[in-house]
Amino acid sequence: MICHETQRLLDAYLDNELDLRGALELEEHLARCPGCSAEEKGLRELQASARTSLTRYPMPQELEARLRDVVRAVEPAAPAPAILPARAARPVRRAWRWAALAPAAAAAALLIVAGPRLWPQPSEASVADAVVAAHVRSLLANHLTDVASSDQHTVKPWFQGKLDYSVSVTDWAPEGFPLVGGRLDYVENTPAASLVYKRAQHVVNLFVWPSKRGGDEPLQRLSRRGYNAYWWAKDGMHYWAVSDLNEAELQKFVELARRQRSLRE
Amino acid sequence: MPDRVVSFEQLVLPHLPAGYNLARWLLRNDHDAEDVMQEAVVRAFRFFDGFAGTNPRAWLLTVVRNSAYTFLQQNRARELGTEFDEELHTETISNGRTSDTPEVLLLRSAQARFLNEAVEALPVEFREVFVLREMEGLSYKEIAELARIPIGTVMSRLSRARRQLQAAVTRREQAGSTS
Numbered sequence: 001m002i003c004h005e006t007q008r009l010l011d012a013y014l015d016n017e018l019d020l021r022g023a024l025e026l027e028e029h030l031a032r033c034p035g036c037s038a039e040e041k042g043l044r045e046l047q048a049s050a051r052t053s054l055t056r057y058p059m060p061q062e063l064e065a066r067l068r069d070v071v072r073a074v075e076p077a078a079p080a081p082a083i084l085p086a087r088a089a090r091p092v093r094r095a096w097r098w099a100a101l102a103p104a105a106a107a108a109a110l111l112i113v114a115g116p117r118l119w120p121q122p123s124e125a126s127v128a129d130a131v132v133a134a135h136v137r138s139l140l141a142n143h144l145t146d147v148a149s150s151d152q153h154t155v156k157p158w159f160q161g162k163l164d165y166s167v168s169v170t171d172w173a174p175e176g177f178p179l180v181g182g183r184l185d186y187v188e189n190t191p192a193a194s195l196v197y198k199r200a201q202h203v204v205n206l207f208v209w210p211s212k213r214g215g216d217e218p219l220q221r222l223s224r225r226g227y228n229a230y231w232w233a234k235d236g237m238h239y240w241a242v243s244d245l246n247e248a249e250l251q252k253f254v255e256l257a258r259r260q261r262s263l264r265e
Numbered sequence: 266m267p268d269r270v271v272s273f274e275q276l277v278l279p280h281l282p283a284g285y286n287l288a289r290w291l292l293r294n295d296h297d298a299e300d301v302m303q304e305a306v307v308r309a310f311r312f313f314d315g316f317a318g319t320n321p322r323a324w325l326l327t328v329v330r331n332s333a334y335t336f337l338q339q340n341r342a343r344e345l346g347t348e349f350d351e352e353l354h355t356e357t358i359s360n361g362r363t364s365d366t367p368e369v370l371l372l373r374s375a376q377a378r379f380l381n382e383a384v385e386a387l388p389v390e391f392r393e394v395f396v397l398r399e400m401e402g403l404s405y406k407e408i409a410e411l412a413r414i415p416i417g418t419v420m421s422r423l424s425r426a427r428r429q430l431q432a433a434v435t436r437r438e439q440a441g442s443t444s
Contacts, residue, residue, distance in 0.1 A: 011424040015398065017405050046380075046431055050399040053377035054384065059285035063299050067281060067306045071270060139303065201296065 002029075006036045014043055062202075062244045065226035066139060072225075073136040127188055127240075131231075132224045134185045135205045135242040138194065144203065145181030145196050155182040159193050165237075167193040167208050172256050177204065187240075197253065204243040204253055211238050219254065221247070230254040273313050280322040281306075283401060284329040290396045291333040293385055297340075305332035326401065327411045330393065337389065344389055383433035391426040398423055 006029050012018050013026050030037045138144050147158040156169040162184055171179035176199060183194040185207065192209035217233035228250045231240040241257060243250050284305065288298040309328040316324055337345055384392055393412060397403045405423075409416045 008424075011427065012405070012420055015405065015423075017420075042431060043427060046427055046434075047399065049377055049380055050384075050395070050430075053380055054396070054400055055381055056400065057286050057289040057295075057298070059282045059302075060295070060299070063285070063302060064281060067302060068274070068278065070303060070306050071273060071278075071310050201299070 003033060003036055006030070006033070007039065010036070010040060010043060014040070014047060060201075062226070066136070066244060069136045069225055069227075070139070073133055128222055128224055128229060128231075130187050131207055131229060131240045131242055132227050134187055134192075134194070134207065135203075135227060138183060138185070138196070138205055139203060144183065146183045148181040150179050150181075152179060155179065155195070158182055159184075163191055163193055165210050167195070168260070169195060170256075170260050172197065172253070175252075175256055177253050177256065199243075199245055199249060199253070202243055202245045202249075204241060204245060204250065206253075206257060207238070207240040207242070209238050211236050219258070223247075232258065234258075269313065273310055276321040277309060277313070277325050280325045283322060284325050286400065287326055287393075287396060288329050288333055290384070290400075291330070291389055291393060292336065297336065301332045301336050302329065304336070305329045308332060320407075323403065323407055323411060326397070326403075330411060346390075379434050379437040380430065383430050383437075386433065387426055387429060391422050391429070394419055394422045395426040395430075 006026055009018060009022065009026055013023055018026065030040055147155055149155055149158075150171055150173065152169040152171045156167065159167050159169075159182060169179070169182070173179065177197045180196045180198050180203075183196060185192045185194045187207060187209060190209050192207045195206040195208070197204040197206065211233050213233075214236050215233065216235070217231075219230060219232040221228070221230050223229065227242055227244055228247050229240055229242045230250060231238065233239070239257065241250060241254050243253075245253070281302070285298060285302055288301045288305070289295065292298045292301060305325075305328050308331075309325060312328070318324055334345070384395060387395065390412075394408055397408050397411065403411070405416050405419045408419045412419070414422075
């Protein structure tokens, strides 16, 4: 075996990828050739060094939690009625559902006339599931914002014409929660405005939609599948702030949101 | 919880850390690695029914790798298809090493520090092969299947990556000793 040939096969030898005969021939050459032998030593040092000193990047814990949620959020057969289909699939689904329900329309109309109290109120738990699912969906690639802008004067008008209520939008960049945009979402079959904020790598979704019940509700907190959520109702609107931020930081955000809204009155 | 979710969670999710490490090395920053992992997990889950192999780790790494390349094509295409500067590459390193004097040991610890930077500086096609071999311990055949390249190409890329790394580490050592 000559040097040129040895050089060509040295890596494969080092990685135990040579057959026995090839390896023996190569070793025979190494024993006789100081140049090739030094080369081999250098490569082995590099390999040892790579194996001990290359950084093994640890996966951020909140990413792992998010990835687990992604699996459950995309599973179409998941027995979670509160999880809505992806927005892209909605029009078809809806049309189908309306068609199927047509015979029941008269009865439904009667029920509505008879009084909203007969209509089952969604439980807070199912709203929480729906809001957290909407949050997880928004984290899937390219679904975070429909209108990407840090300018509140761009985001607010974008919602007008898409919603039959007005949403106040404030950029809290100076307080560490920059606005990144807005998105139209659905919670409990109601179109909801979602204002999207960031805190470092974390996303905060602030969902806003009109309350069917009306009236104010005090601030409450819950956590679901590793996400924290705060919610309250004020002047007939529901507010849900959802994020993988820790409780204390999300609370800061919530204080901003609540303070701003009471100042406006 | 449906069976499909359960078996995906049991077979594939334990390998997320290996997937993340690969994504992080291919993309070289946390933020993009996180985005790519998200995309990869969605893809992996969608195509999970097509997975009939015996090595879920290599399978997940393949999906992560493909997602990372898609991301690079869309966002940082200039990083793909780059070749070595042959002049740098042909620089020879075989400078007869002697015994383990304190000086040599010091050099080695410097090597370790610079090595990470040098690997980051490799073109992505070479970095990938090197990381899969040295960090994940994959065989040439596994790397060839994962990256869809011939085994001969795995071997030559690995070989060139190593020569390049040796050259880079040596250059840093020399620069360090003269300054």
